[in-house]
Amino acid sequence: MSYPPGTFRGSFWERDFVTQSGFETVVTHVKEGQRACKWLEDYLKLRSKAEDEFAKALLKASKLELPTMEHSGTLKSSLDTYRTEAEEEANFHSNLAQKFSEEASKLNEFHGKQKEERKKHEDIVHRTHKNKAELYRKMMQCKSSYESKCKSSEKADSDAEKLKFGNKPKEAEKAKKNAAQCRSSALKADEDYKSSIGCVESARQLWITEHSSACDVFQRMEEDRIKCMRNTVWVCCNFVSDVCCKLDKSRERIRQITENCDPATDIKEFIAQKSTCIAPLQQIEYGSAQNNGNSDPVFGGKVNGHIYESEDDYSPTSSNAGSVTSQTVCRAIYDYNPNSEDELALQKGDQISLRTSTTADDGWMNGYNHRTKCEGLFPQNYVTF
Template sequence: MKLSHGMSHSALHTVPWVLFVVAEMENMGNFHIQLSEAMKEEVKKVEAFRERQKEQRKKFESIMEKVQKRKVSLFRKTMESKKNYEARCKEADEAEQTSEKSAIVGKNGEKVRHRAKQCRQAACEAEKLYLTNIDQLESIRQDWEETHRSTCEVFQQMEADRISLLRCTLWDHCNHISMQCVKDDEFFEEVRKHLEHCDITTDNNCFIEMKRTGWHPPEPIVFESYYQRETKSRHGNGRARLTGGGEDLMRRTSNPLLESGTKINVDSRPSVLPSSEEDGSYASLLDLQQPAVDEDAYVALYNYTAQVEDELTVQRGDVVQVLERGDDGWWTVERNGQEGIVPGNYLGKL
C-alpha cells in the first residue's frame, strides 16, 4: 500500500498520461465539491422556508387559540344561564299554579301570590341573561368562524407554498445530479482513453530510476580484529597511529604545529622547529635544504614506516613528488619510482 501510494505521487507523475488522469480526477472532485455546495444552499433555503412558515403558523395558531378559549368560555356561561332560566321558569309556573289553585285569603294568600310574582320576575331576569349570553355567543361564534376560515386559507396557502418549494427543490436537485452524472461519465471516458496508454513496465522502470539507491547491494559485514585495527587505523586529519615507534609518536603529539596538522615550510625561520641540540632525533632545517625543485616536490620531515600495503616508507630528508593531496590528510607521493600514501603532515614544502 505504501509503495503504491509512493508511486502515485512520484514515479507515476513522470508518465504523461498520468498527469492528465490526475487532472481529470481533480476536476471531477472539484465538480463534486461544487455540487455539494449547491445542495447545501438548497438545504439552507428549505430550512429558512420551514422556519419562516413555522413562525407564521404559530402566530395564527395563537390567534385561533384565543378565539377558541373565548368561545368555549362563553358557551359554558350560556349553558349555565340556560339551565338557570329553565329552573326559574319552572319555579314561576309552579308558584303561579299553586296561587291559582288555592283560595287562601289573608296573609297566607298574599304570601303565595307575592312568591309567584317574585318567581316570575326571577324567570324574566334569567331569560334576559340567557338572551344576552346567546347574543354574545353568536357574536363570538361568528368571529371564531371568520378567524377559522381565514386561518384555514392561510394554512392552505402555506401548504401550497411548501409543496411548490419542495417540488422545485427536488427538481433542481435531480437536475444537478443528472448533470453531474453526465460530467462524471465524460470524465471517466477521458480517463479510460488515457488509461489505454498505461505501460506497467515503463512505470516500474521509472519508479526504479527515481527511487533507486544504487546498482549493487551493500557489502556484507566482515569480522575486524581489534588488534589489527589498532595497527592499521588512521586519524581523520591524516596522521598515522604508530605502534612500533612510540618515540616518534611522542614527538609528533608534543609539537603544537604538527598536532594542528600545519604544513611546515623549510624556508621558514629555524625557530619554528626544535633544533637538533634540543632533540637529537630532529635534523636542522639547514641540513635538509635541497636544490630547487618544482612545486610538487616535498621533503620528509620525519621517519615513517608503512603499515599497510598501499603506504610508502620514507626517511627523514627524503625528497618525494606529490601526485595527489587527499582530503583525509593522506597524500599520494612518488619516490625513486615507488608510489604510496604517507601522512601529509609528515612532509614539508621545499
C-alpha cells in the same frame, strides 16, 4: 362566505362549540409538513458535509506524487491523466457541496417564515375558540337557570291560585307575593339567557371568520411547502446529474488515454533509450602470447564479435565498441530473427552490404542481405567485418 368542499375551509369544521378537533387536525398536518421540510434541510446539510469531506479526501489523493517514471511512456500518460481527472472530480464534488449548502439555507429561511405565520394564525384561532367556548358555557348556565326559574314561577303561580279561594287569606297573600317574585326572576333569567345567546353568536361569527382565514392560509402554506420541497429535490437531482455527466466525460478522457497504453510500445521505448547491449557475452577465444619476462599477461580476445588488442581498448560502454569500420560489407556470425517489419533476418554466413548512412551509436545497423534480397536493421553484434 362560501365553504367549498375539497378545501381546508370546507372540510375541517367543529362538531360542537367547545372542541376544535377539526382545526387541530389541520394544524397537526401543517406541523408534520414543516418537520418534513426540516428533515430535507438537515439531509442537504449532511449531504453537503459528506460531499465536502469526499472532495477534500479526493483532492488529497490526487496530490499523491507519482514515483519517478522517466521511461514509462504511454502508462505514465495514463496515470497522469487519471490523477488530473481525480483533481477535477474533487472540484466537482466541492462545487456540489456548496450548492447543497445553499439549497439548505433557502429551506431554512422558508421553514422559518412558515413557522412564524402558522403560529400567528394558530394563536388567533385558539383565542377566538377559547372565548367562544367560555361564552357557550355561560350561555348554558343561563339557560339552565332560566329553565329552573320558569319552573319555579309556574309552581308559585299554581300554589297561589289554589290558595286564592281558600279560607286562609294571609297564606294566599304570601303565595301571591312569592309568585310575583318568581315571575320577576324568570323574566330576569330570560333576559340573561337571550343576552348570552347574542354573545355566543358574536363569538361564533368571529371564530368562523378567523377559522376560515387560518384554513385558507394553511392551505396556501401547504401548497407552497409541497412546491418548494418538490423543486428543491428536482434541483438537487439536476445538480447530481450534471456532476455525473461531467464525471462520465472525465472517465471517457481517461479511457481514451488508457486505450493508447501499450506494453509493447513502452517496453520498446525503454529498450531504445536505455539498452546497454543487444547480445549476450560471447566466448573469449584463446590467443597465446609471449611473456617476455613480463609478469602481466597480454590481453587479447574477441568479445561480442569484436577483437580488442588490449584491455584498455575494451570497455562495454566505449564508443569504439559501437563504431563502424570503413568496410561496406560484413558477414553474419549468428542467426537473428526480426521482431518487427523494419528489421533484417540473418543467418550465419550471410553477406550484408552496409548503407552509407549507417551509424552504430544505438547498436543497430542498416544493410542489404544478398541472400534474402531484403534491406533492414540488424544488431551490430551479430556481424563481423
